[in-house]
Amino acid sequence: MTGGTPVAGETLPGAGGGDDDAADRVVCHVDMDCFYASCERLRHPDLAGEPVVVGMGYEPGESIGAVATASYEAREFGVESAMPISKALELLPRRADADPDDPDAPDPADAGRYVPVDLDFYEDVASEVKEVLRDCADTRREVSIDEAYLDVTDRTAWTVAGDDPADPPPSAAAGPAEARTLAEGYARYVKDRIEREAGVPASVGVAPNMSAAKVASDADKPDGLVVVPPGSAAEFLAPLPTADVHGVGPVTEATLADLGIETAGDLAAADRDRLADALGERGPELSRRAAGDDDREVTPTGLPKSLSRESALPTTADGATKRETVSALAADVARRARERGCLYRTIGIKAVEPPFDVNTRARSLPGPVDDPDLVEEVALDLLAEFDETRVRKLGVRVSNLDFAETDQATLGGFDADDGRGEGDRGAGDDARGAGARTTATDGDGGKLTDWVDGKPESEAAEGDATARDAERRTADGQASLGDWS
DNA sequence: TCTGGGGTCCTAGGACCC
DNA sequence: TCTGGGGTCCTAGGACCC
Known part of the structure; x- marks a missing residue:
C-alpha cells in the first residue's frame, strides 16, 4: 500500500455512517397510531x-x-x-x-x-392491515399487532419523482422533502391504503435502514410520514434525545447521561470502547444506530421462543391462593401451546414480590413434551420455594419450544393418536372435554419414553444420557428445595 | 406514577465435557 | 498430576419493546 488512494478501512471509521454504502435499500416502518x-x-x-x-x-x-x-x-x-x-x-x-x-x-x-x-377485535382489524402490507411488500417483519417493517427496495427507489433516475436524491433534511422521492410516494401509497382499507390511521417512516425508519415513523405521530433519504440519517437523528434511539430505555438513558451523552449525535460521536465498558456490546451497537448505521436485513418474524401467562393479584402470602393461580396459569399456557402445535422443554414460573422484585425459576425436561399436567406439576413444584413469600404477581412460562416435532411425529411413524398432532385438532379438543384431555395427557406421559426409544439407535443412547442428566438435575433441585424450606 | 401482560435478547456464573 | 482452555447447556436476572 504505498502511495495511491487510501484503503477504505483506513478512512471509513468515523468517516460518517454506513447508510450510504448499503446499496440504498428502502425500508418502511409502519406504526399504527394509538391502535x-x-x-x-x-x-x-x-x-x-x-x-x-x-x-x-x-x-x-x-x-x-x-x-x-x-x-x-x-x-x-x-x-x-x-x-x-x-x-x-x-x-x-x-x-x-x-x-x-x-x-x-x-x-x-x-x-x-x-x-x-x-x-x-383488534386482531381482526390488524389482519386487514396485514393484508395491505402483504400486498405492498414481499419482505415484511411484523413486530407486534400494530407495527411492521417493510423492505420495499424492489417496489420503489430513492430517485426523485419525475427526475432522471441516475440523479441522486437530495440528502438535505428529513420530512417531506421539497423534491419528493419515489420512495416517499410509495410510503404515502401504503399509508393511504391502510387507512382506506382497514379504516385506521398509521404513521410511516421511510429510510435506508430499519432503525432510522423506526425513529422516522415516530417523529411526526400521529398521521405522520417522515422520509430520511440515504446519507441524511445521521443528520436527522443527531438532535434527538438518546431515549429516542430504539433500544435506549430509562436505565441506558441514565447511564449515557452520566457519561455526558444526551443526544443521538453525542451517542454517535462517543468513544465506542468507552461505551462498551459502560454498556457491554450493546453500547457500540447503539452508537452505530445513532449514527444512522444499521445493516440488519428486514427478516420475517420467526416462530415464538416462549409462551407465558401472568396475572397480578392482591398481594398475598396465602399458599392455596398462589397454587390456584399458578395452576390456572399453567393450564392456560399449556392450552395455548397445544393450540399452536408446539412442544416445550422448559417450564418456568415468575413470582413478583412487592414492591417489584422479580423472581424466576425454571426447570428443563429431557425432551420436548405437550403435557398440561406436567406443566402444572413442575410449576407448582417451583412455586414451593415461594411458599412463605408475599407475592403481587405470578406467571407461568414454557420455553425451548419445538414446532418441528409435530411433523416428526407423523413422519417418524409414531402412533397416530399419541397426542402430538393436537395443534391440528382444533375445536374438537374442547368438545371432548376433560376426560378426553386426561387421556391425551396420559398418552403424552408415555411419550417421553417414545421419544427416547423412537430415536434412531445412534441417537437413542444420547437420548438416554440426556434423560439421566435431567433426572440428576431434578434430584439436585429437590435437594436444594429441601434446604430452602 | 408504585407499575398490566406478552414477548425478545443479552449477560454472567456454574456444571460438565473434552 | 494440577493446570488449562474451549465449548455447550442451564438457570437467573436485567433491560427493553409494544
Missing part, C-alpha cells in the same frame, strides 16, 4: 375526536387496571400508556362521572371515554 383506541373508534364512530382510554384489566365503572392505549386527545391530559387507570382517572375524569347537575363534577368537555381492551 387500540383507533380500533374502538372504528366500531364506535362517536368516539372520534374524543379522549379515549383503552384499559387492560379494566371494567366499566371500576378504577382497576392499566392504560393499554390512550388516544392523542387523552394524552393531552397527561394520560400515558402503562399508567394505572386510577391515576388516569385523576388526570382525565370519566365521561360517565361528569354529571351536569353536580357542581363539583368535571366538565363533560374535559372528560374521557374509558373502554376495556378487546384484543380479538
Whole structure:
C-alpha cells in the first residue's frame, strides 16, 4: 500500500455512517397510531375526536387496571400508556362521572371515554392491515399487532419523482422533502391504503435502514410520514434525545447521561470502547444506530421462543391462593401451546414480590413434551420455594419450544393418536372435554419414553444420557428445595 | 406514577465435557 | 498430576419493546 488512494478501512471509521454504502435499500416502518383506541373508534364512530382510554384489566365503572392505549386527545391530559387507570382517572375524569347537575363534577368537555381492551377485535382489524402490507411488500417483519417493517427496495427507489433516475436524491433534511422521492410516494401509497382499507390511521417512516425508519415513523405521530433519504440519517437523528434511539430505555438513558451523552449525535460521536465498558456490546451497537448505521436485513418474524401467562393479584402470602393461580396459569399456557402445535422443554414460573422484585425459576425436561399436567406439576413444584413469600404477581412460562416435532411425529411413524398432532385438532379438543384431555395427557406421559426409544439407535443412547442428566438435575433441585424450606 | 401482560435478547456464573 | 482452555447447556436476572 504505498502511495495511491487510501484503503477504505483506513478512512471509513468515523468517516460518517454506513447508510450510504448499503446499496440504498428502502425500508418502511409502519406504526399504527394509538391502535387500540383507533380500533374502538372504528366500531364506535362517536368516539372520534374524543379522549379515549383503552384499559387492560379494566371494567366499566371500576378504577382497576392499566392504560393499554390512550388516544392523542387523552394524552393531552397527561394520560400515558402503562399508567394505572386510577391515576388516569385523576388526570382525565370519566365521561360517565361528569354529571351536569353536580357542581363539583368535571366538565363533560374535559372528560374521557374509558373502554376495556378487546384484543380479538383488534386482531381482526390488524389482519386487514396485514393484508395491505402483504400486498405492498414481499419482505415484511411484523413486530407486534400494530407495527411492521417493510423492505420495499424492489417496489420503489430513492430517485426523485419525475427526475432522471441516475440523479441522486437530495440528502438535505428529513420530512417531506421539497423534491419528493419515489420512495416517499410509495410510503404515502401504503399509508393511504391502510387507512382506506382497514379504516385506521398509521404513521410511516421511510429510510435506508430499519432503525432510522423506526425513529422516522415516530417523529411526526400521529398521521405522520417522515422520509430520511440515504446519507441524511445521521443528520436527522443527531438532535434527538438518546431515549429516542430504539433500544435506549430509562436505565441506558441514565447511564449515557452520566457519561455526558444526551443526544443521538453525542451517542454517535462517543468513544465506542468507552461505551462498551459502560454498556457491554450493546453500547457500540447503539452508537452505530445513532449514527444512522444499521445493516440488519428486514427478516420475517420467526416462530415464538416462549409462551407465558401472568396475572397480578392482591398481594398475598396465602399458599392455596398462589397454587390456584399458578395452576390456572399453567393450564392456560399449556392450552395455548397445544393450540399452536408446539412442544416445550422448559417450564418456568415468575413470582413478583412487592414492591417489584422479580423472581424466576425454571426447570428443563429431557425432551420436548405437550403435557398440561406436567406443566402444572413442575410449576407448582417451583412455586414451593415461594411458599412463605408475599407475592403481587405470578406467571407461568414454557420455553425451548419445538414446532418441528409435530411433523416428526407423523413422519417418524409414531402412533397416530399419541397426542402430538393436537395443534391440528382444533375445536374438537374442547368438545371432548376433560376426560378426553386426561387421556391425551396420559398418552403424552408415555411419550417421553417414545421419544427416547423412537430415536434412531445412534441417537437413542444420547437420548438416554440426556434423560439421566435431567433426572440428576431434578434430584439436585429437590435437594436444594429441601434446604430452602 | 408504585407499575398490566406478552414477548425478545443479552449477560454472567456454574456444571460438565473434552 | 494440577493446570488449562474451549465449548455447550442451564438457570437467573436485567433491560427493553409494544
